[in-house]
Amino acid sequence: MVWVGDDVSVHMPEEIHGAVQQLVDTFETNDPFRLSRLLHLHLLPGRTPAGIWGILMRYDNESFFGYDISISADKQRIYIAHEIGHLVLHGDHAPLFLELDEPRPSALEAEAQAFATDLLQEPERSLLQLNENWVLGHLGP
Numbered sequence: 001m002v003w004v005g006d007d008v009s010v011h012m013p014e015e016i017h018g019a020v021q022q023l024v025d026t027f028e029t030n031d032p033f034r035l036s037r038l039l040h041l042h043l044l045p046g047r048t049p050a051g052i053w054g055i056l057m058r059y060d061n062e063s064f065f066g067y068d069i070s071i072s073a074d075k076q077r078i079y080i081a082h083e084i085g086h087l088v089l090h091g092d093h094a095p096l097f098l099e100l101d102e103p104r105p106s107a108l109e110a111e112a113q114a115f116a117t118d119l120l121q122e123p124e125r126s127l128l129q130l131n132e133n134w135v136l137g138h139l140g141p
């Protein structure tokens with residue numbers, strides 16, 4: 001990561017893609033809900049003030065993500081994937097992210113969003129894994 005200023009880190013697109021690949025290879029899933037458990041990202045659905053769609057906080061090895069409870073499951077997947085992007089790409093950054101509705105996202109926000117888009121496009125591996133286990137289990141003696 002290259003620090004250019006207070007809020008500007010520069011990850012090349014292939015770096016972001018590599019980070020997604022490494023995560024999916026390690027945990028064998030791209031599901032944001034499963035990944036959040038594996039990464040100790042605690043989900044705290046509740047109410048967020050107008051203009052703020054989420055709040056991410058890191059403390060030691062635990063992280064907490066508050067978001068609005070009224071959003072759809074699909075939107076939650078996107079939001080959680082975005083926060084995982086911050087955790088993976090911006091671990092050196094200050095431990096608090098306020099997620100705002102902003103027309104021109106900062107470099108950090110654009111990176112987290114690119115990470116989320118990439119992650120959600122990954123083929124779901126855990127289902128393949130489960131099917132293989134199921135078949136193997138049923139082929140045994």
Ligand SMILES: [Zn+2]
Binds near residue numbers: 097099112
């Ligand atoms: Zn963000």
